[in-house]
Amino acid sequence: MPIDRRAFLAGAALPLAAPALAAWEPAQRLPDPAVEVLDPAFAPVRLSLAAVERVATGLRWAEGPVWFGDWNALLLSDVTNDRILRWDAGTGKLSTFRKPANYANGNTRDGQGRLITCQHATRSVVRTEHDGSLTTLADSFDGRRLNSPNDVVCHADGTIWFTDPAFGPNPYEAMAAPELPGNVYRLDPATGALTVAVSELKGPNGLCFAPDGRRLYVIEARAEPNRLIRAYDLADGSRRLTGGDVHVDCGRGTADGMRADVAGNLWCGWGMGEAEDGVAVFSPQGRMIGRIRLPERCANLCFGGPNRNRLLMAATHSVYSLYVNTRGAGSC
Secondary structure: OOOOHHHHHHOEEEOOOHHHHHHOOOOOOOOOOOEEEOOHHHOOOEOOOOOOEEEEEEEEEEEEEEEEOOOOEEEEEEHHHOEEEEEEOOOOOEEEEEOOOOOEEEEEEOOOOOEEEEEOOOOEEEEEOOOOOEEEEEOEEOOEEOOOOOOEEEOOOOOEEEEEOOOOOEHHHOEOOOOOOOEEEEEEOOOOEEEEEEOOOOOEEEEEEOOOOOEEEEEEOOOOOOOEEEEEEEEOOOOEEEEEEEEEEOOOOEEEEEEEEOOOOEEEEEEOOOOOOEEEEEOOOOOEEEEEEOOOOOOEEEEEOOOOOEEEEEEEEEEEEEEEOOOEOOOO
């Protein structure tokens, strides 16, 4: 797909949806009651003078946020509007980064700062090069097409890990009928080798590494009776995984995308329903220690800002922000 480099770097202006912004009412007192301390371990993480902010709205299905510190900007997918958007933290402007975007979902950055994206329509994982061109990294396994790659993370050794659930067919999100079971894959971009890291999970979805890179957390979105977050240990120089024990039983909630902070806490997009929507925070031991209540289901999140202490939450139609007293782990 040809890309205009000037548009790639700057983006095209996109108007915000004023009525939706007007409907958002931030906290009138501090500490923000939307940020709940459920365990003493969360108290040092919450900033008493920081409140949840809605910084952008007007999306149809917000997903895959990734921070670009060199641009002071956030990229995120608006999946069913078939576009990737750019939110500039300095100006507050929301603009189009790429459209069409092949129904992009999860995004991350590799060690060279390039954008890595999961695409539903092409059933692939692609890399945006520094000149704006696209390189397909993976679109099939063992002679069959991938299903609908969902979320993606990078390991410090350069490998790329992504989930490929069997959620289709779903024309609304451009998901085709699955040809493979729901797997987690490990891709070595240096050799092009693609291997199954975890096989036949019931709806593998969000994933992230622990701060030391020795553990991978994976959300099993269609586990029964409750959704689960599983924990795997990396072995053989990150070439395979062991374990897979249940780290979190989500109960009535639904975990989606997640990231770890430098202390090993897991910050998880959460839903569904008014009593659940927002973000749930878990200790390294898997204990829920905090909640961030939002008026929309949060699908995914990341840490941004110069100090990586600004939590940016992609929640259905909007992007929310909260400064916290911790930093996101890793650089991808």
